[in-house]
Amino acid sequence: MSVEHPRRPPAQPVPAAVQATVRELVEVEPVLVELGERFTAAGFEVHLVGGSVRDALLAAGSSSPVPAGDLDLTTDARPEQTLAVLRGWASSTWNTGIAFGTVGAEIRGTRVEITTFRADRYDRESRNPEVAWGDSLVDDLARRDFTVNAMAVSLGPDRAVTDPFGGLGDLLARRLRTPGRAEDSFADDPLRMLRAVRFVAQLQLTPDDEVVAAMTRLAPELARITAERVQHEFSRTLLNDAPREALDLFVSTGLADVVLPELSALRMEIDEHHQHKDVYVHSLIVLDQAIALERADPASPSPDLVLRLAALLHDIGKPATRRHEERGRVSFHHHEVVGAKLVRKRLTALKYPKEVVEAVARLTFLHLRFHGYGKGEWTDSAVRRYVTDAGDLLPRLHKLVRSDSTTRNKRRAAALSATYDSLEERIAVLSEAENLSRIRPDLDGNRIMELLDIPPGREVGEAWRFLKDLRLERGPLEPDEAEAELLTWWRTRS
Numbered sequence: 230m231s232v233e234h235p236r237r238p239p240a241q242p243v244p245a246a247v248q249a250t251v252r253e254l255v256e257v258e259p260v261l262v263e264l265g266e267r268f269t270a271a272g273f274e275v276h277l278v279g280g281s282v283r284d285a286l287l288a289a290g291s292s293s294p295v296p297a298g299d300l301d302l303t304t305d306a307r308p309e310q311t312l313a314v315l316r317g318w319a320s321s322t323w324n325t326g327i328a329f330g331t332v333g334a335e336i337r338g339t340r341v342e343i344t345t346f347r348a349d350r351y352d353r354e355s356r357n358p359e360v361a362w363g364d365s366l367v368d369d370l371a372r373r374d375f376t377v378n379a380m381a382v383s384l385g386p387d388r389a390v391t392d393p394f395g396g397l398g399d400l401l402a403r404r405l406r407t408p409g410r411a412e413d414s415f416a417d418d419p420l421r422m423l424r425a426v427r428f429v430a431q432l433q434l435t436p437d438d439e440v441v442a443a444m445t446r447l448a449p450e451l452a453r454i455t456a457e458r459v460q461h462e463f464s465r466t467l468l469n470d471a472p473r474e475a476l477d478l479f480v481s482t483g484l485a486d487v488v489l490p491e492l493s494a495l496r497m498e499i500d501e502h503h504q505h506k507d508v509y510v511h512s513l514i515v516l517d518q519a520i521a522l523e524r525a526d527p528a529s530p531s532p533d534l535v536l537r538l539a540a541l542l543h544d545i546g547k548p549a550t551r552r553h554e555e556r557g558r559v560s561f562h563h564h565e566v567v568g569a570k571l572v573r574k575r576l577t578a579l580k581y582p583k584e585v586v587e588a589v590a591r592l593t594f595l596h597l598r599f600h601g602y603g604k605g606e607w608t609d610s611a612v613r614r615y616v617t618d619a620g621d622l623l624p625r626l627h628k629l630v631r632s633d634s635t636t637r638n639k640r641r642a643a644a645l646s647a648t649y650d651s652l653e654e655r656i657a658v659l660s661e662a663e664n665l666s667r668i669r670p671d672l673d674g675n676r677i678m679e680l681l682d683i684p685p686g687r688e689v690g691e692a693w694r695f696l697k698d699l700r701l702e703r704g705p706l707e708p709d710e711a712e713a714e715l716l717t718w719w720r721t722r723s
Contacts, residue, residue, distance in 0.1 A: 248388070248390060250286065251277075251282065251285055251286065251382040252382075254277070254281065254282070254382070255277065255382065255384060258300070258339065260339040260341070261277065262384070263318075263336075264302070264341070265384025265386075267314050267315075268304060268306065268314055269385050269386070271306070271310070271313075271314050273305055273306040273310065273314070274305045274366065274385065275303070275304040275306070275343070275383075275385070276302060276303050276304070276366060276381035276382060276383050276384060277300065277302055277381065277384060278301055278302065278303050278370070278378075278380070278381045279301040279373075280301070281300055281301065282380050282381060282382055282390075283378055283380065283432075286380065286397055286400055287400060287432070300339065300340070300341045300342070301341075301344070302341055302342065302343045302344070302384070303343070303345070303346060303366070303381065304344070304345060304346070305345070305364060305366075307345055307362065308324070308327050308330055308345055311332045311343050311345070312324070312332055315332070318336065319334040320336060320337065321334065322334045322335075328360065329347075330345035330347055330362065331343070331345075332344075345362050346362060346363035346364060346365065346366060346368070346369040347360065347361065347363050347369055348361045348362070348365075348369070348372070366381060366391055367391070370391070370394065370408065371393075371408050372408075374407065374414065374421045374424055375396075375399075375406065375408070375421075375425070375428065376394040376395055376396035376399045376406045376407065376408055377399050377400050377405070377428075377432070377434070378396070379394050379396050379408045380392045380397065393408075394406075399434075403432075403434050403435055404434060404436075404437055405425060405428055405429070405436040405440055406436075406439070406440060407421075407440065410439075410443075411439045411440045411442075411444075412443040412446065414443075415443050415444065415447045415450065419447060419450040419451045419454055420454050420462060422444045422447065422448065422450075422482070422484055423451070423459065423462040423463065423479075424462060425444060425478070426476075426478050427462055427465050427466040427469075429478055430466050430469035430470075430472040430474070431465075433471075436478065441478070444478075444482040444484065445482045445483055448482055448483035448486065449483075449487060451487045451488060456578060456579050456580045459488050459579065460579040460581060463479075463488070463489070463579070466479070467537050467541070468532040468534060468537070470520070471517075471520075472516070472537075473517060476513060476516075476541070477513075480492060480496070480509070489575065489579075491542065491548075491571055491575055492509070492512075492541070494545070494548045495512055495544065495547065496508075508548075511544065511635055512540070512542075512544055513541075515540045515541075515543065515629075515632045515633055515635060516537060516541050516632075518540075518631070518632035518635070519536055519537060519539075519540035519628055519629060519632040520532075520537065522631060523537075523628060528624070533625070535585055535589055535622075536592075536625045536629065538576070538585070538589045539589045539592035539593060539596070540632055542568070542571075542572055542575075542589065543565075543568065543592065543593050543596045543629065543633065544561075544568065545571050545572065545593075546563075546564035546565060546567030546568025546569070546570075546593075547564045549564075549567050550567055564597075565594050565596060566594065568593045568594070569591070569594035570590075572590045573586055573590045576589060591620075592626060595615075595618060595626055596626070596629050596633060598615060598618075599630045602652055604648065605648070605651055605652075605655075607652075607655075609655075609704065610701055610702045610703070612652070612655050612659055613668065614701055615652075615656075616656055616659075616668075617668050627653065630649060631646065668697070668700055669697070669700070670693055670697045670699075670711070671696060671700060671706045671711035672696055672711050672712065674689055674693060677689055677692045677693060677696075677715065680712055680715060680716065681716075692718075695715070695718050696714075696715060699711070
């Protein structure tokens with residue numbers, strides 16, 4: 230029996246221009262045309278659903294091309310019937326999702342996933358659905374996360390658009406709603422709350438009051454979701470061009486309290502320059518500015534997850550290091566040290582790859598180093614150490630440090646920018662002369678063992694580090710000078 234949905238108004242007729250757009254989406258993929266013909270000939274319905282339909286409808290009436298993306302389909306055919314339709318035509322099929330009704334296939338290089346209509350009920354303890362096949366396209370769409378994803382276009386001859394919950398109207402109004410009650414939807418699958426956050430960034434949609442209220446009430450339920458899936462959705466949000474409003478929703482609804490409490494804790498923490506309402510706002514501005522610098526640099530990876538995480542989290546050590554000083558001043562001494570530790574702990578808990586964790590932690594630790602530069606008082610040795618400590622993160626560190634200047638005092642902002650320009654110029658000059666990106670001792674391990682007459686072991690490492698520090702302090706040395714310094718150190722070491 231079909232499920233009734235009395236809360237939703239009847240769908241409005243789909244305009245002809247929109248119909249033409251979705252037909253174009255089908256026609257530009259010959260595989261979809263043929264797939265529709267095969268299912269129709271076998272007596273089954275098959276429909277394109279999900280993000281590809283949504284994005285094609287967003288492109289309607291604009292000069293943008295119909296976007297290409299994942300091709301998700303739904304059908305009244307059972308999985309074994311779907312496999313029979315594909316047999317002898319698809320170059321390969323896979324059934325890793327067949328328990329959930331999904332058959333994957335590749336046809337002439339195009340990958341599709343075809344899922345049987347479903348009418349699931351959710352176990353709200355584990356979030357696992359009790360899989361049940363459905364007989365109705367509308368009921369299948371009703372179980373989708375949001376109305377903008379609950380539209381379908383038939384691959385049959387009519388290419389009809391099915392929009393039972395007003396998803397097209399919501400797209401046009403840039404509104405985010407659920408097909409049924411938001412609270413029921415999020416209780417079934419709490420990850421949908423993070424998807425709501427992502428769609429604010431990705432599609433510039435505004436969640437309606439019911440969605441926001443349900444997210445706020447059910448935020449603790451996000452703890453039921455695995456760290457890997459939370460991390461994946463959060464990263465996808467951060468990698469959009471303008472994630473700031475989405476992050477505000479993430480924090481204001483309490484979702485951040487569950488999975489990234491260090492971000493929420495930045496609210497109400499006044500920064501030492503008294504330039505912003507709180508450190509949280511400052512961090513969002515730094516993120517905005519870092520994204521702008523990243524996108525303006527053709528040599529930069531974009532979107533750059535490491536830079537964006539560092540921009541957002543670089544000050545998370547401030548709450549723990551906050552001290553009230555004389556005359557109303559506030560200090561956060563060594564917050565970069567504490568922050569680096571917190572970054573490692575939180576990003577590890579969220580199952581980020583180790584190389585991402587270490588890169589973001591190192592950027593957090595180094596982001597204040599530049600403020601010791603003054604007006605250029607650093608020695609060449611200090612410049613070498615700055616470059617060496619940053620390593621291959623130096624281009625990102627440049628962007629992070631520049632982004633961290635959020636003063637509204639134009640004269641101060643210009644002075645900071647000019648000072649950093651001078652540091653980059655010094656780095657360039659030294660790099661040309663000394664290849665700073667590959668600083669190593671002037672003697673290798675074999676020569677160290679030969680001179681000191683010692684076997685491989687801990688003492689060779691100590692000698693290597695002495696020579697590395699000497700190289701950083703004085704620059705390149707001639708071999709005989711380096712050998713003399715090593716022998717002197719060896720004789721006088723305690």
